[in-house]
Amino acid sequence: MxxxxxxxxxxxxxxxxxxxxxxxxxxxxxxxxxxxxxxxxxxxxxxxxxxxxxxxxxxxxxxxxxxxxxxxxxxxxxxxxxxxxxxxxxxxxxxxxxxxxxxxxxxxxxxxxxxxxxxxxxxxxxxxxxxxxxxxxxxxxxxxxxxxxxxxxxxxxxxxxxxxxxxxxxxxxxSSPLQELKNGLAEVFKYSLIFDLDFFNKLNSIKTLSDLNNELIVSIVEKSLQIKTEIIKKDPFDQNLRKILNFGHSLGHALETASNHRLSHGQAVVLGILSESFLSKELGFLTYNEFLQIYKAFENLAMIPTIPNDVQKNDLVNALLKDKKNRHGKIGVVILKSIGKTIGYPYTELFSLEQLETCIDYLLENFQECPFELSID
Ligand SMILES: NC(=O)c1ccc[n+]([C@@H]2O[C@H](COP(=O)([O-])OP(=O)(O)OC[C@H]3O[C@@H](n4cnc5c(N)ncnc54)[C@H](O)[C@@H]3O)[C@@H](O)[C@H]2O)c1
Ligand SMILES: [Zn+2]
CATH class of the missing domain: 3.40.50.1970 (Rossmann fold)
Incomplete structure (x- = not known):
């Protein structure tokens, strides 16, 4: 036990x-x-x-x-x-x-x-x-x-x-459906990305979801909770360090809301992690190679969903503006310094909507369903 x-x-x-x-x-x-x-x-x-x-x-x-x-x-x-x-x-x-x-x-x-x-x-x-x-x-x-x-x-x-x-x-x-395992792995990858490069490498060695068995689930859950409880002990009320657990969630929550929950929490977090990693790369913290490693990790396990084609840029903007982590109209995003590390205090950077436009465009250009039905007659 x-x-x-x-x-x-x-x-x-x-x-x-x-x-x-x-x-x-x-x-x-x-x-x-x-x-x-x-x-x-x-x-x-x-x-x-x-x-x-x-x-x-x-x-x-x-x-x-x-x-x-x-x-x-x-x-x-x-x-x-x-x-x-x-x-x-x-x-x-x-x-x-x-x-x-x-x-x-x-x-x-x-x-x-x-x-x-x-x-x-x-x-x-x-x-x-x-x-x-x-x-x-x-x-x-x-x-x-x-x-x-x-x-x-x-x-x-x-x-x-x-x-x-x-x-x-x-x-x-x-015993839960495959998609539920993928949803959970989104949060597991989040822990590795914010806190532990070795854990990220271990997760990357999972080749297929059918590798998941009792023993592996126990070890993944234990490692994830060691990270989460260590962070909670240091900041029980979400005043500083605990904010890093929101990595992937600013854009993630916006996607969940804008898609009317057709994207599940875990699916939205995968896309949130990708777009916030993209932002970390654009800001010059994450290298292109690290960003690619993150993308490949999700791609290998078929974890990357598509965004429903009726989700508009405006829907994402409106959802972002209602995030409870916002301060004075600016949106807080956790930035990765490298795989396994986030930027230090105050742990989130505040961005204007204009500054986040690259993130939104990245999401809609790369992960939205094809807007037209293709028919081959
Ligand atoms: N409080 C927090 O710190 C925190 C952190 C992360 C996520 N969340 C919240 O968690 C929610 C998402 O949770 P979730 O992904 O577990 O979704 P969920 O609770 O909606 O469950 C997903 C689906 O799987 C089914 N299901 C659950 N267990 C099953 C099993 N063993 N076998 C078969 N079917 C099963 C459920 O009936 C449901 O249809 C979101 O609302 C999110 O905001 C909260
Ligand atoms: Zn979450």
Whole structure:
């Protein structure tokens, strides 16, 4: 069993992370829940309910834990104030109290929503996470950033609320669709690019996604979380160093919003990383050869998506202007100094829209679907 943890104070926060096959229905989880929780609500989406949610519900009830299960519709649209309000009503009408506990069973949509729900219900109750996608295991479920989207943009309403613990079972992750593995690898590559050249080289040695097995997933998740927890410990509230975790996300979030979530978070992050690496090269930090290595890494694993052809330059501009990291109308972007290193304090550079135009043009010229249907008559 691999274990990691982070803690800091004030306020006193501690989070334990367990990584092991067969954790999902383990005694460890039962023992953990029995220690502190009177009432439990598993929050999951409809896909995961059928695959794992019902099994977990029966397992906990079998061990005499008073457990409920609530579902959301799969997809980013469910990360909303509306879903949160419905769940709040369910918890209230079923008399969930301060020592009740939520379990986020699912991908990043479920963990972001559940974490935010737990942060405000009765002014905060505990929650634990059981990630079922690689993306949530290496990123969304850990670190305490919780949020919902609004029509104005991604993650605009949220709070910091850390899970008490995270149970990562590689069996669940490996059973997810291929595209979900690619989405998670986008964040994994992000860690390597901002922090660790050796890790980038190790990831580059993966020739095909069918190489991914339990052992490799455990080691990728462990390495990614070592990097993430080290950064969180130094900057729990996103005031300085933690900003480097946003590498690829300024343009990435804009693409997600501008495409109306037809590009998933992970797909948008791949393109965000490519365009922000392109910018780092244009600014004279990254060499052309390094930029090419990054591009090839994604190309080799068939991770580069296309941008839907109705996404216009203006849509990206509008989405960029609504990013919550903006300051005085300027857009913050993390710049790579080399593979494995970002520029130092203040960790993000502020750019005007005009300065980011090369990035936007790079994206639309190279990755947009062909605007016309080709027909061969
Ligand atoms: N809080 C953070 O720090 C943070 C970090 C990164 C991403 N995020 C957020 O995470 C979200 C994206 O998360 P995601 O990529 O996990 O997407 P997701 O939660 O939407 O899951 C993707 C799809 O895969 C399905 N699925 C999940 N696990 C499965 C499994 N084991 N088998 C079969 N199907 C499965 C889900 O039902 C869903 O349809 C975004 O909203 C993003 O903003 C948050
Ligand atoms: Zn992300």
């Amino acid at each position: 691999k274990t990691l943890s982070y803690e800091f104070s004030p306020p006193k926060i501690s989070c334990n992370i367990f990584i092991n096959p067969e954790l999902f229905l383990s005694d460890l989880l039962i023992g953990y829940l029995k220690k502190f929780s009177s009432k439990i609500c598993i929050i999951t989406d409809l896909n995961i309910k059928n695959l794992y949610g019902d099994k977990l519900l029966h397992h906990l009830r079998h061990h005499k834990l008073e457990t409920f299960l609530q579902t959301i519709i799969p997809g980013e649209e469910s990360k909303s104030r509306h879903s949160k309000a419905k769940l709040e009503d369910f918890l209230t009408s079923n008399h969930f109290e301060k020592d009740s506990c939520l379990i986020a069973l699912g991908g990043g949509v479920v963990s972001d929503l559940t974490g935010f729900l737990a942060s405000t219900y009765l002014r905060s109750i505990p929650y634990i996470s059981i990630p079922t996608t690689l993306l949530s295991a290496v990123d969304a479920a850990i670190g305490g950033k919780t949020a919902v989207n609004t029509v104005h943009g991604k993650n605009l309403i949220g709070a910091f609320h850390h899970p008490l613990s995270v149970f990562i079972d590689p069996d669940l992750i490996l």
